[in-house]
Amino acid sequence: MSIPLIQQLRVGGYIVKQKLRGRKRYPLVLMLEPLFRCNLACAGCGKIDYPKPILDRHLSVADCLAAVDECGAPIVSIPGGEPLLHPGIKDIVAGIVARKKFVYLCTNALLLEKKLEQFTPSVYLTFSVHLDGLKEEHDKSVCQDGVFERAVRAIEAARDRGFRVTINCTLFNNADAERVAAFFDYCMTLGVEGITVSPGYAYERAPDQQHFLNRQQTRNLFRDVFRRNTGKKWVFNQSSLYLDFLAGNQDYRCTPWGNPTRNIFGWQRPCYLVGEGYAETFKELMETTEWDRYGTGAYEKCADCMVHCGYEPTAVNDTIAKPWKALAVAWRGIQTEKPMVPDIDLSQQRPADYVFERHVQKALEQPLPGETRERRRRAS
Secondary structure, three states, X not given: OOOOHHHHHHHHHHHHHHHHOOOOOOOOEEEEOOOOOOOOOOOOOOOOOOOHHHHOOOOOHHHHHHHHHHHOOOEEEEOOOOHHHOXXXXXXXXXXXXXXXXXXXXXXXXXXXXXXXXXXOOOOEEEEEEOOOOHHHHHHHOOOOOHHHHHHHHHHHHHHOOOEEEEEEXXXXXXXXXXXXXXXXXXXXXXXXXXXXXXXXXXXXXXXXXXOOOHHHHHHHHHHHHOOOHHHOOOEOOOHHHHHHHOOOOXXXXXXXXXXXXXXXXXXXEOOOOEEEEEXXXXXXXXXXXXXXXOOOXXXXXXXXXOHHHHHHHHHXXXXXXXXXXXXXXXXXXXXOOXXXXXXXXXXXXXXXXXXXXXXXHHHHOXXXXXXXXXXXXXO
């Protein structure tokens, strides 16, 4: 089993409670992004090219834990940047674990072996290590040689010390299904709990825009990959229905409020991948965001997205509503030969509004939430 039973029960109970309370929109995973700085410069990343004054800032420990309390989601994912560069990451993780929230610390693992002694193994803590393929593919993806081998050593060290470890993999349009299958086979030898896999999304600011997948490419690639899962030997840290969706077998719309993002700018509208403005509070984000204006079919920027942060919450809600449906997919495996469901019509989507640079400039000109002008002056 890729996810401990206690986590499945807690998350399932949380969802049932929200539905009993009649809440239409509620978070499942808080995307807590305490900094954008990283020790790699991946071509597909839209985070690392912020101006230096932005890269030099980070959320305080108190701000991070306040966001966890304010949001109330049962799971907290800590992406970045590279979270292990944050000077208070030990205290951030400890505070989340003390709240009995399940925290996934996403890392490229370059600092993981060195930092392991700062953390204590717990059912509430998982290191989600970024690997985009075997050595050749991964090192090319992160634009640096030797990263794959260092990450594998860190995974083994973490497992030896009793930590939960998963692998976080992003696939692009240059992925070869045979090599991806070989990579998934290799992951199963590392003793990790499972793999989180997602198609790459065209970040507005990513340096390399040519290798992102469109939706039909995503469906074709995942079908080609899943055809090679003979014996259902791969374990994924995701719902079976989300994987089925990637293969073109489910007709889903994204749930952008399912994985809300808190970063140094505030609460990001509408989701982790599309930055169209920021709210000062989680309540403001949920109540004032025009959610219907976003998503595939509604907004041009969302046209090719099938990423887990938007569609996994949809699949999880479907799983809770129709558990027999998810069990059937898990039992028989992902269908790769039947006709795909029709994709979302894009003819009525509104055109993209490229506003992100304005938000960055605004952040450079004024203090961020909770930041004094003097602190901002010293950071710049």
